[in-house]
Structures are given as structure tokens and as C-alpha cells.
Amino acid sequence: IFTSSPYNAISTLNVGDSVFCKENGTNTEYLLVHKGNPDTSKYDSTCDGAWLIRKDIYGSCPFGTSSLIYDGSGIDQNMEQYLTKLDISSIIKTVNVPVIKSTTEISTASVQCFALSAIECGVGAYADGTRLSYFAEESNRIAYYNGVATAHWTRSPYYSTDTGTYNSRYATLVTTTGTSQGMGVSQIYGYRPAFIVPLDTPIDSSNNIIA
Numbered sequence: 001i002f003t004s005s006p007y008n009a010i011s012t013l014n015v016g017d018s019v020f021c022k023e024n025g026t027n028t029e030y031l032l033v034h035k036g037n038p039d040t041s042k043y044d045s046t047c048d049g050a051w052l053i054r055k056d057i058y059g060s061c062p063f064g065t066s067s068l069i070y071d072g073s074g075i076d077q078n079m080e081q082y083l084t085k086l087d088i089s090s091i092i093k094t095v096n097v098p099v100i101k102s103t104t105e106i107s108t109a110s111v112q113c114f115a116l117s118a119i120e121c122g123v124g125a126y127a128d129g130t131r132l133s134y135f136a137e138e139s140n141r142i143a144y145y146n147g148v149a150t151a152h153w154t155r156s157p158y159y160s161t162d163t164g165t166y167n168s169r170y171a172t173l174v175t176t177t178g179t180s181q182g183m184g185v186s187q188i189y190g191y192r193p194a195f196i197v198p199l200d201t202p203i204d205s206s207n208n209i210i211a
Helices: 074-083
Strands: 018-023 026-035 050-054 059-062 095-100 106-111 152-160 165-174 180-184 188-191 194-197
Touching: 059 074, 074 106, 074 152, 074 188, 095 152, 152 180
Parallel strands: 152 188
Antiparallel strands: 018 026, 026 050, 050 194, 059 188, 095 106, 152 165, 165 180
16 A cells, blocks of 8 residues: 655745754754756756755854855854754755855865855855845845844855955955945854755655655
């Protein structure tokens, strides 16, 4: 006797829908911000999946020592530490996301939990990705910490129109109004974890992710 599954795939949800997973044992809300590979010319097959971002900012930290070095930066380390707090860490994909190394060099970082780039958040026109579907609306780019709109880091350096180069001393953040701004990498701003799970990841009737 065959019975139908009590679960649906996360791919059945619409962009902007909420899903939930346990963070240190507490149910935490995430938003589905994109489905599939955003741009096959900029992302490899590892990035094909359900892109999720924490609805609210988790904490704050400095970006690091240079905005042109994401691997091992302060924000990268905080994201990887955050991963250990999730009960679904076993199904989160290891993905290769584009990162800017210099004005002329785009590389990739192999990550599980990560900061979105400026262009993924819908701000700026940098080469480290493509705008994700959810962030077409400016109001969707605003994030909150304890109910207060709070600026948060992206993984992108800041582009100086004065010099025509990326300034390693400044990184791009999403402001409290959903626009972009460059701030010194040693300053402390919010961070908002994102990750990708397979499109066939099961969810229950309350949109809880089943690992």
C-alpha cells in the first residue's frame, strides 16, 4: 500500500514565502528569496536551489581587514559559526558564490552560510552576482534587528567612482532605507545569514523545513 507524502517540496512555495528551521532549538523564520540558479553565466551548478535568508539580522560584527578578501574575513567566520546553530545544517549545500578580488578579477568562495552580495540584494551594479527575485522591491531589502531597521553588510567591496576601483578599506552595506552605502571594514554592522538548500527539500504544512 502506497501513501502520499505528508510533505511538500520547498520548490512549491512562492518567492517571498516564509519557512522555518530551528536555531539553537528556537524556531526561526527565513525567507525564500530565489528559486534555481540566478544566472548560469555567473554561478555554477552548486547555486541551483532554494535561496534562503534569515528574515531578521542575527548579530553584528566588523567586515574584516579588507573588503577584497571575503574568505576568512570577520563576517565569513561569523557566518560559518552561525551554521553550527542550525538543526538543518546537514542539508545546507556547499556552494561557490562569486566574490570580487580586484577591479578586474572575479573569483568564487566555497561557503555554506554566507552574506549576500550587494547586487544579489538589489543594490549596486557590481559583478559579483545577479539580483535575486525577492529583492526587486526596494522595501524588501530593509532588514530589522529587535524590530528596528538596521544596516547590514553584504559580501561586496565598495566601488569608488572617484578612482574607478574597488576600495579595499570599504565594504558595501544595505542601509536602513534599502539603498547601498560604503563603510569602513573595521566598523560594526549587522549580518544576515543566507544559505541554499535543494529544491526538493521537504517542508511540512506549517512550512517547517524537514532535515
